[in-house]
Amino acid sequence: MSANIKLQPHQVLAVAIHSEIDAAAFYRKLRTKVKNEVLLQKLDFLIFEELKHKKILEKLFSQRFRGRKADAPKKALMPPIQASVGPKPSVFDLFKAALTAEKEAEAFYNKAARSIDDDLSRNLLSYLGRVERSHQAIIRSEIDLLRQFPDSYKVQDFHIGQDLFHIGP
Numbered sequence: 001m002s003a004n005i006k007l008q009p010h011q012v013l014a015v016a017i018h019s020e021i022d023a024a025a026f027y028r029k030l031r032t033k034v035k036n037e038v039l040l041q042k043l044d045f046l047i048f049e050e051l052k053h054k055k056i057l058e059k060l061f062s063q064r065f066r067g068r069k070a071d072a073p074k075k076a077l078m079p080p081i082q083a084s085v086g087p088k089p090s091v092f093d094l095f096k097a098a099l100t101a102e103k104e105a106e107a108f109y110n111k112a113a114r115s116i117d118d119d120l121s122r123n124l125l126s127y128l129g130r131v132e133r134s135h136q137a138i139i140r141s142e143i144d145l146l147r148q149f150p151d152s153y154k155v156q157d158f159h160i161g162q163d164l165f166h167i168g169p
Contacts, residue, residue: 003106007073007115009064009065009115009116009117009121010061010065010068010070010119010122011072011073011119012112012115012116012125013057013060013061013064013065013070013076013106014052014061014070014071015072015073016052016057016108016109016112016125016128017057017058017070017072017163018070018072018077018162019078019085019101019105019108020031020050020051020053020054021045021050021054022058022078022080022081023050023081023101023102023105024047024050025080026080026081026082026097026098026101027046027047027050027098028047028092029082030043030094030095030098031043031044031047033091033153034091034151035153035154035155035156036153036154036155037156038116039142039147039152039153043146044136044144045138046135046138047091048154049131049135053131055129056124056128057124057128058070060120060121064118064121077110078104081097081098081101082097084101085097091146091153092146092147092150093145095139095142095143095146098139098141098158099136099139099140101150102132102133102135102136102139103132103136105129105132106126106129106130106132106133106136107129108127108129109125109126109129109132110126110129113125113126113129
């Protein structure tokens with residue numbers, strides 16, 4: 001998501017709120033394709049994080065722009081993450097799309113932070129940019145695991161001693 005520095009501060013926050021809503025919905029949908037308990041927990045964490053960010057942004061928005069609606073200009077909104085993949089994407093492709101979205105979110109927050117004039121908003125947006133980077137680390141590790149074990153998301157638990165561990169000399 002590229003930050004449009006021509007957006008007004010309330011529009012920047014509105015775009016960010018919409019982005020967090022989309023990310024949570026995307027992770028919920030991805031969750032329906034997964035059986036692995038550890039991966040489900042990671043997706044639950046990402047959903048929790050995105051919803052927490054939404055609440056933080058909504059609180060900041062309501063404090064700074066009392067009485068205004070968090071309506072973002074349609075042209076400033078990024079297409080939903082799901083739109084970046086084909087009609088029947090693999091779980092691997094969905095994780096790659098999630099990684100791209102998290103990178104774009106980080107860039108958006110970092111650029112938006114430089115365009116906001118008050119310290120509280122700037123610090124919050126910078127913080128959210130760093131958190132999006134931590135999400136990238138989680139997603140990268142899952143992408144690496146899926147490269148090595150393409151069906152790992154399909155099993156409820158790892159096959160100890162079969163798929164993920166080499167036992168013996």
